[in-house]
Amino acid sequence: LPGLHIVAIVFALEVSVGKTNTVMALNNSDVLLPCTFTTCIGFQDLVFTWYFNSTELIYHGKIKSKASEPFLVGRNPRVEFVGSTTGKDNNISIVLKNVEFSDAGKYTCHVKNPKEKNAQHNATIFLTVVQKMVETDNTVTLIIVGVVGGLIGLLILFMLVKRVVLFIIKKTQDGKKECLVSSSGNDNTENGLAGSKAEQKAPPKA
Numbered sequence: 001l002p003g004l005h006i007v008a009i010v011f012a013l014e015v016s017v018g019k020t021n022t023v024m025a026l027n028n029s030d031v032l033l034p035c036t037f038t039t040c041i042g043f044q045d046l047v048f049t050w051y052f053n054s055t056e057l058i059y060h061g062k063i064k065s066k067a068s069e070p071f072l073v074g075r076n077p078r079v080e081f082v083g084s085t086t087g088k089d090n091n092i093s094i095v096l097k098n099v100e101f102s103d104a105g106k107y108t109c110h111v112k113n114p115k116e117k118n119a120q121h122n123a124t125i126f127l128t129v130v131q132k133m134v135e136t137d138n139t140v141t142l143i144i145v146g147v148v149g150g151l152i153g154l155l156i157l158f159m160l161v162k163r164v165v166l167f168i169i170k171k172t173q174d175g176k177k178e179c180l181v182s183s184s185g186n187d188n189t190e191n192g193l194a195g196s197k198a199e200q201k202a203p204p205k206a
Helices: 002-010 139-191
Strands: 013-016 022-026 031-033 036-039 046-052 056-063 071-075 079-081 094-096 105-113 119-130
Touching: 013 105, 022 031, 031 119, 056 079, 056 094, 071 079
Parallel strands: 013 119, 022 119
Antiparallel strands: 013 036, 031 094, 046 056, 046 105, 056 071, 079 094, 105 119
């Protein structure tokens, strides 16, 4: 069974529509619907199709081998093939022309490779059609970021000032302690209190 698992990996056919599977297009504009495929052992007489909402065939193509470009079998008049399979990427992308609101929906890129025991795979793109592109207003976001950044800056400044003030206070207190110890020692010596040098003097001779 491990051998079969390795064979399954080697024969893997994958179809991709890129990093995102959503596309937005303006009404009456042309839109690119991207699709690429990969195969470990190459392909021969590969068949690829594009479907709209899983049922309506809008493009049907075949590719003889890696050395030849795809040839058309059938298509919707508004669909144009813009890919290439003789280059580095096996690109089978299409362009949908003069997009209408009714074109919004699911587009599926399907690939079948006879060389991989008729392995099949597909990927899906969701198209949204709009009257006009709406610019995102980032003003509120920028204000929030600015306020948060300012608060963080003030907090850091406050913490720094607090540390400096505590450091100064500590130094001042240490200085006072030294002064008290010094003056206390002097007083003891001069006044002859216990523990002072005055006690160590020999009594006067009679």
